[in-house]
Amino acid sequence: MAAVTGLTRATVSALVDDLISGGLLTEVDPPPRTGAGRPAVGLALTAAGPAGLGLELNVDYLAACVVDLTGAVRQRFVEHADQRPSGAPDALAALGALAARARLAAEADGLIVAGAALAVPGLVTGDGLVRVAPNLGWQDVDAPALLRATPELADLPVTVDNEANLAALGELRVTGGDPTFLYVSGEIGIGAGLVLGGDLYRGVRGWSGEIGHLTVFPDGRPCRCGANGCLEQYAGQEALPGDEPLAARALGIALAAVVNLLDVPVIVLGGAYVPYFARLREGIEAELSRRVLTSGLAPVSLRAAALGADAAMRGAADTVIRAVRDDPAAWLRRS
Amino acid sequence: MAAVTGLTRATVSALVDDLISGGLLTEVDPPPRTGAGRPAVGLALTAAGPAGLGLELNVDYLAACVVDLTGAVRQRFVEHADQRPSGAPDALAALGALAARARLAAEADGLIVAGAALAVPGLVTGDGLVRVAPNLGWQDVDAPALLRATPELADLPVTVDNEANLAALGELRVTGGDPTFLYVSGEIGIGAGLVLGGDLYRGVRGWSGEIGHLTVFPDGRPCRCGANGCLEQYAGQEALPGDEPLAARALGIALAAVVNLLDVPVIVLGGAYVPYFARLREGIEAELSRRVLTSGLAPVSLRAAALGADAAMRGAADTVIRAVRDDPAAWLRRS
DNA sequence: GTGGATTTGTTTATTGGTTGAATTATTTGG
DNA sequence: CCAAATAATTCAACCAATAAACAAATCCAC
Numbered sequence: 001m002a003a004v005t006g007l008t009r010a011t012v013s014a015l016v017d018d019l020i021s022g023g024l025l026t027e028v029d030p031p032p033r034t035g036a037g038r039p040a041v042g043l044a045l046t047a048a049g050p051a052g053l054g055l056e057l058n059v060d061y062l063a064a065c066v067v068d069l070t071g072a073v074r075q076r077f078v079e080h081a082d083q084r085p086s087g088a089p090d091a092l093a094a095l096g097a098l099a100a101r102a103r104l105a106a107e108a109d110g111l112i113v114a115g116a117a118l119a120v121p122g123l124v125t126g127d128g129l130v131r132v133a134p135n136l137g138w139q140d141v142d143a144p145a146l147l148r149a150t151p152e153l154a155d156l157p158v159t160v161d162n163e164a165n166l167a168a169l170g171e172l173r174v175t176g177g178d179p180t181f182l183y184v185s186g187e188i189g190i191g192a193g194l195v196l197g198g199d200l201y202r203g204v205r206g207w208s209g210e211i212g213h214l215t216v217f218p219d220g221r222p223c224r225c226g227a228n229g230c231l232e233q234y235a236g237q238e239a240l241p242g243d244e245p246l247a248a249r250a251l252g253i254a255l256a257a258v259v260n261l262l263d264v265p266v267i268v269l270g271g272a273y274v275p276y277f278a279r280l281r282e283g284i285e286a287e288l289s290r291r292v293l294t295s296g297l298a299p300v301s302l303r304a305a306a307l308g309a310d311a312a313m314r315g316a317a318d319t320v321i322r323a324v325r326d327d328p329a330a331w332l333r334r335s
Numbered sequence: 336m337a338a339v340t341g342l343t344r345a346t347v348s349a350l351v352d353d354l355i356s357g358g359l360l361t362e363v364d365p366p367p368r369t370g371a372g373r374p375a376v377g378l379a380l381t382a383a384g385p386a387g388l389g390l391e392l393n394v395d396y397l398a399a400c401v402v403d404l405t406g407a408v409r410q411r412f413v414e415h416a417d418q419r420p421s422g423a424p425d426a427l428a429a430l431g432a433l434a435a436r437a438r439l440a441a442e443a444d445g446l447i448v449a450g451a452a453l454a455v456p457g458l459v460t461g462d463g464l465v466r467v468a469p470n471l472g473w474q475d476v477d478a479p480a481l482l483r484a485t486p487e488l489a490d491l492p493v494t495v496d497n498e499a500n501l502a503a504l505g506e507l508r509v510t511g512g513d514p515t516f517l518y519v520s521g522e523i524g525i526g527a528g529l530v531l532g533g534d535l536y537r538g539v540r541g542w543s544g545e546i547g548h549l550t551v552f553p554d555g556r557p558c559r560c561g562a563n564g565c566l567e568q569y570a571g572q573e574a575l576p577g578d579e580p581l582a583a584r585a586l587g588i589a590l591a592a593v594v595n596l597l598d599v600p601v602i603v604l605g606g607a608y609v610p611y612f613a614r615l616r617e618g619i620e621a622e623l624s625r626r627v628l629t630s631g632l633a634p635v636s637l638r639a640a641a642l643g644a645d646a647a648m649r650g651a652a653d654t655v656i657r658a659v660r661d662d663p664a665a666w667l668r669r670s
Numbered sequence: 671g672t673g674g675a676t677t678t679g680t681t682t683a684t685t686g687g688t689t690g691a692a693t694t695a696t697t698t699g700g
Numbered sequence: 701c702c703a704a705a706t707a708a709t710t711c712a713a714c715c716a717a718t719a720a721a722c723a724a725a726t727c728c729a730c
Contacts, residue, residue, distance in 0.1 A: 007717075007718090008717070008718055008719075009678075009679065009680085010679085010680075010681085010682095010717080010718075010719085011716080011717055011718075012679095013679065013680070014716085014717085033726080033727085034677095035676075035677080035726095035727070035728095036675065036676040036677065036726065036727040036728070037675090037676045037677025037678065037725080037726060037727075038676080038677050038678040038679075038723095038724060038725035038726055039677085039678075039725070039726065040677080040678060040679090041678080041679085123629065123632070131632060132632075180539050192596070194596075194597075196536070201531070201597070202598075203597055203598025203599070204515050204598055204599070204600050205598055205600070205629075205632075205633065206598070207598040207628075207629045207632075208596060208597050208598040209596065210595040210596065210628045210629070211595065211596060213595050213626065213627075213628045214591075214592045214595055214596065215551075215588045215591060215592060215626055216550075216553065217553060218551065218552060218584075218588055225628055226625065227625050227626045230626075249553075253550045253553055254592075256549075256550060257549045257550060257589075257592050257596075258596060260545040260546065260548050260549055261527070261529075261543060261544065261545065261546060261549065261592075261593060261596070262529075262536070262538055262543050263537075263538025263539055263540055263541070263542040263543040263545075264538070264539070265539050265540070290561065290562050291548065291550055291562045291565075292548075293542075293545045293548045293560055294458065294540075294542045294545070297458070297466060297467075297540075297542075298540065342688080342689095343688070343689055343690075344707080344708065344709085345688080345689070345690085345708090345709075345710085345711095346687080346688055346689075347708095348708065348709065349687085349688090368697080368698085369706090370697090370698070370699095370705075370706080371697060371698040371699070371704065371705040371706065372696075372697055372698075372704085372705045372706025372707065373695060373696035373697055373705085373706050373707040373708075374696070374697065374706085374707075375706085375707060375708090376707080376708080
C-alpha cells in the first residue's frame with residue numbers, strides 16, 4: 001500500500017490502524033506468497049460497518065436495497081405496482097415502508113445504514129427536489145421530505161438523483177474497467193448517465209443526459225416534448241418492438257453525436273435495450289463507424305449492461321458507500 | 336485572504352512572503368478603506384515574473400503572443416500566409432521564428448517565459464502529436480519536436496492542443512463569469528471547446544469537440560468525412576454566406592443536442608460566426624427553445640465571442656500561466 | 671538444520687507546515 | 701487624545717508525515 005500511495009510504511013500503518021479501530025477495515029488471511037520475506041497482512045473492507053440504502057421509484061415498481069462497504073447486496077426488496085395513480089406522497093410512503101424494512105433487516109445483521117439515495121425517472125435539482133417526472137406525472141416534489149416522513153427513516157440523510165445517472169454509477173461499480181462511458185437507459189423514455197473519469201457528470205443544474213430528446217430526424221415524428229424527430233420516438237420502449245432497424249439507425253446517429261462531442265470510448269446499453277442488444281448491435285455500429293470522425297483511429301466499444309433492472313438502486317446505494325469511502329475520516333468522526 | 340481560504344492569518348502571511356520573495360506577487364496600494372482599522376496591504380500578481388508563450392498555427396496565418404501573470408498581452412506577432420503548401424516542418428520553422436522574436440522581446444522586457452502552448456486545427460494526442468489536421472493536410476506530426484528545432488525555443492516545455500479547445504480557454508479568461516459553457520469555433524471546419532466547471536474537457540484521448548460532424552440531416556449533403564448531413568456542410572465557413580436561415584437551423588439542432596446531453600447553460604459562438612451572429616441568433620434560439628427539454632425551466636444563453644481571432648493563442652498562453660498559478664510552489668522550486 | 675537474503679511492520683527522533691494566543695501596528699470615530 | 705476596530709507579526713505548541721533503524725517472519729541455498 002505504501003508503494004501504491006507513495007506514503008511511507010509508517011504512515012500507512014498509522015492510517016490503517018485508525019481504519020481498523022474505526023470498523024472500516026478488517027485483517028484477513030494473507031495474500032498468496034510471491035517469494036522470500038515476511039508475509040503481508042491481508043486487509044479487506046469490513047462487511048459489518050457502514051452501509052448504503054439504495055432506493056428506486058419507477059413507473060411500475062418500487063425497490064430498496066442495502067449494500068455494504070464491500071459492494072455486496074445485503075438486503076433487496078422489490079414491489080411491482082403502477083405508481084402513476086398513487087401520487088407522490090402515497091408512492092413515497094409506500095417506498096418508505098419498503099426502505100424501513102430493508103434498513104431494519106440490515107441493522108439486525110450488524111450493519112449501520114449511513115444514508116439513503118433515491119433514483120427517480122425525472123429531472124432533479126441538487127437539493128433533491130424533483131422538478132419534473134413526466135412519466136410519473138410529478139412536478140416539484142420534495143422527495144427527501146416525503147421519504148423522511150416514514151419514522152424509521154427520519155434520521156437518515158437522503159439524496160435524490162435521476163434514474164439513468166444512478167444506473168450508470170451502478171454499472172461503473174460492476175464493470176470496474178472503463179472509468180469513462182455513456183450509459184443509455186431505455187425505459188418508457190430514454191435517459192443517459194455520463195461517467196467521466198470515474199465520476200458522474202450531472203451538468204450545471206443536474207439536468208444532463210436527456211439523450212431521448214436528441215434530434216435524429218429534424219422533420220420526423222412529433223414528440224410529446226413538442227419537438228419533432230426526437231430519438232425517443234424511434235428507439236423508445238414503445239417504438240422499439242416493431243422496427244429494430246430504424247431504432248438501431250436512430251440510436252447510432254444519436255450516439256455518434258455523443259462520441260464526436262465527448263470522445264467517449266465506451267457505450268453501455270441498459271434497461272429495455274438489454275434483451276434487444278443482439279438485434280440492435282450491427283445497425284448501431286454501422287452508423288457509429290460511418291459518423292464518428294475518429295472511428296478510424298479507435299473504434300467505439302458498444303456493449304449491453306451487466307446489471308439488469310437493479311442498476312439504478314445499486315448505483316444509489318453506491319453513492320452512499322462512495323461518500324464514506326472517499327472521506328472515511330468524516331465517518332470516523334461521526335461514530 | 337485568511338477569511339476566504341480558511342487559513343489563519345499567520346499562515347497566509349508566511350505563504351504570501353514566499354510568493355513575494357519568489358517574484359510572483361507584489362505589494363501595491365491598499366484597497367479603498369471600509370471603516371476603522373489598520374489598512375490592509377494591497378497585493379497583485381506581478382507583471383515582471385513568469386509569462387506564457389501562446390502560439391497558433393492555422394490554415395491562413397501564424398501567430399505568437401506572450402501573456403504575463405496578470406493576463407496582459409505583452410507581445411503579439413501575427414503573420415498572414417497560407418500554410419497548406421509549406422508542409423509541417425517549414426510551417427513550424429516559420430512559427431518558431433515568430434515565437435523566438437516574441438520570446439526575446441518579452442525577456443528584454445523583464446519577463447521569464449515559462450513555457451509554450453500551440454493551437455492547431457486538428458486532433459492532438461496527450462503528448463502533443465498531431466494525429467490528423469485535415470485542413471492543413473497534416474498527419475502524425477510531432478509538433479513539439481519540430482518547434483523546438485528553433486534554437487531559441489529548445490529549452491521550453493511545449494504543449495499542443497486543438498484550436499477550438501484553446502480558444503474556449505481564452506474566452507473563459509476574458510468572460511470571467513460562466514465557468515461552464517460550450518465554445519463553437521466556425522472556421523473552414525467547425526470545432527468546439529467544452530469548458531466544464533472552469534476546466535477544459537478534452538475527452539479520454541483528447542478528441543472531444545468534433546461538433547462539425549454531428550449529424551443534422553441524416554440523409555443530407557455528403558461530407559468530406561464520408562458521412563451525410565454533417566453540421567459542417569450547412570454551417571461551415573463555406574456554406575454559411577449563402578443560406579443563413581438553414582445554417583441557423585442546423586446549428587440550433589446540433590446545439591440543442593449538446594444542451595440536452597450536458598446541461599450546458601451558455602453557448603459562445605466564435606471565429607467566423609462573430610460577424611454573422613446577429614443574423615443567426617434568432618434562428619438558433621428558435622430551435623433551442625423547441626428542442627431543449629429544459630428550455631422551459633431555464634433558457635439557454637447564446638452570445639458571440641468577446642475575443643476575435645486571438646482567442647486560441649490567448650488561451651494557449653493562458654494554459655502556461657495557469658500551470659504556474661495552480662502550482663506556484665513548483666515554479667518557485669524551478670527558479 | 672542453519673544462516674543469509676528478503677520482505678513486512680513497528681519504533682523513534684526529526685521535520686515542516688499550520689495553529690492559537692499574544693503582541694504590535696495603523697487607522698477611524700467620538 | 702483615547703477607545704474601538706482592523707491588519708499583520710511573533711512565537712511556542714501541535715500534528716501528521718518522514719526517514720532511518722530495528723524487529724518479525726518468511727524463503728532459499730548450502
